[in-house]
Amino acid sequence: MKLSIIGSGYVGTTIAACFADLGHDVVNVDIDEDVVATLNAGQSPIHEPGLDELVERHAGDRLRATTDYDAVLDTDATFLALSTPSDDDGHIDLSVMEAATKSLGATLAEKDGSHLVVTKSTVIPTTTEEVIAPLLEEHSGKTEGEGFDVGMNPEFLREGSAVDDFLDPDKVVLGSRTDRGAETLREIFDPLLERAPEAALVETGIREAEMIKYANNAFLAAKISLANDLANVCKEYGVDSYEVLDAIGLDSRIGAEFLAAGVGWGGSCFPKDVAAIVAAARDAGYDPAMLEAAVEVNDRQPVRMLDILRERVDPDGARVAVLGLAFKPGTDDVRNSRAIPLVDALRDAGADVVGYDPVATANFREKFPDIDYADSAADALAGADAALVVTDWDEFAALDDEFDAMADPVVVDGRRIVTRRDGIVYESLV
Ligand SMILES: NC(=O)c1ccc[n+]([C@@H]2O[C@H](COP(=O)([O-])OP(=O)(O)OC[C@H]3O[C@@H](n4cnc5c(N)ncnc54)[C@H](O)[C@@H]3O)[C@@H](O)[C@H]2O)c1
Ligand SMILES: O=c1ccn([C@@H]2O[C@H](COP(=O)(O)OP(=O)(O)O[C@H]3O[C@H](CO)[C@@H](O)[C@H](O)[C@H]3O)[C@@H](O)[C@H]2O)c(=O)[nH]1
DSSP states (O other), X not given: OEEEEEOOSHHHHHHHHHHHHTTOEEEEEOSOHHHHHHHHTTOOSSOOTTHHHHHHHXXXXXXXXXXXXXXXXXXXXXXXXXXXXXXTTSOBOOHHHHHHHHHHHHHHTTOOSOEEEEEOSOOOTTHIIIIIHHHHHHHHOOOBTTTEEEEEOOOOOOTTSHHHHHHSOSEEEEEESSHHHHHHHHHHHHHHHHHOTTSEEEEEOHHHHHHHHHHXXXXXXXXXXXXXXXXXXXXXXXXXXXXXXXXXXXXXXTOSTTOOOSSOOOSSSHHHHHHHHHHHHHHTTOOOHHHHHHHHHHHHHHHHHHHHHHHHOOOXXXXXXXXXXXXXXXXXXXXXOTHHHHHHHHHHTTOXXXXXXXXXXXXXXXXXXXXXXXXXXXXXXXXOSEEEEOSOOHHHHTOOGGGGGSSSOEEEESSSOSOOOTTSEEEEOO
């Protein structure tokens, strides 16, 4: 089929390259000329394992990019893969989605025959039906269900394994409210379902598809927060939290994944999505107590980490190495990284901070241009009065002699990865 993808960021680029690999003809539409030029040159504008190869294989053939919305006219369906950030009070900010939807609507006014518009972005339930569809109607002059259909297909890929997650998913969720929309969605996803026969297919309504995405992320974030809450209790009683969490993970009803306790969850999705669904629930008159608690526990973990540090070292005037600036290993993304509240609090306390990350230093420097940065973990540790381990990069698990060069070998481990030994004053957060 012929597909257009509006937005060529993490999700848009990944799904475009993967759809091309599945045999579809794909065009990416993005307002960023650099992104478009990069894609047309056969390179991926984002760093994801396996994505460069796919883009290189299909660019100029089944995959191309443009800034011109008219490219949509020659396609059967359009996916909206635009950012949906939080505003200051946590609500979803739909301004980017709305601007792109207006452009798409105006373009569809010229389209002969029907078209399917699929929301790929994470949006609050009712957005596709009550915001996207009316905007498309207004700007195309067509009627939903006649001139075009709308659908919703939430995305569950993780940064760092986006291609594998898309091509080998646990489930594919297709939301629609017309038979024609449902059929077109099935046709688009048939090649994926053939390639990944183990994937479950969930065909559902549009607002259910929208909510499945929030429920998925909120459940995972809350699972980590519950693990952190239990781990904090363990610590108070001198109980090894990892032995406890590993053991409960053996119960198939609980499952072993997303039980890694530590300094908590960050990234481009969990914080904004939990905040958005909490804000939406409150707007509707419901207080989502469990989700509010999940956020509270997550906010507390960096504070607890500093409290543990203070028991050993006064941060005022101390040189503190922060190991790990990315929100998780395998990415240079620092959005909502746990290092952000930690560095903020350390600086407020008068510490002299030196940060190190294998790949995320440049991005972190944009947020914190005034702290020191080291080129290696060893350099960050040399002469430091304390170290905080914030991201679970493998190379931090392998650190050993490097701790001996610290002025005071106090290590507060926020991810339980450093090997304890004599000569290190080791404190685990959990
Ligand atoms: N990043 C993830 O891991 C992930 C995973 C699952 C779902 N999601 C959801 O997918 C959506 C997209 O996220 P992302 O991380 O890919 O966003 P992103 O910020 O990486 O990419 C958005 C792209 O849209 C482009 N854009 C902005 N305005 C435009 C317009 N008017 N017309 C055309 N292009 C325009 C930008 O230039 C950018 O390239 C969000 O709703 C997010 O919550 C993200
Ligand atoms: O046991 C765990 C697992 C994760 N994390 C933290 O949780 C955050 C999120 O990690 P992860 O889920 O691996 O990364 P994302 O790329 O943010 O992916 C999430 O967010 C995406 C965007 O919505 C969804 O598509 C994915 O399904 C969902 O896993 C990171 O800060 C991790 O350090 C933990 O603290 N403990």
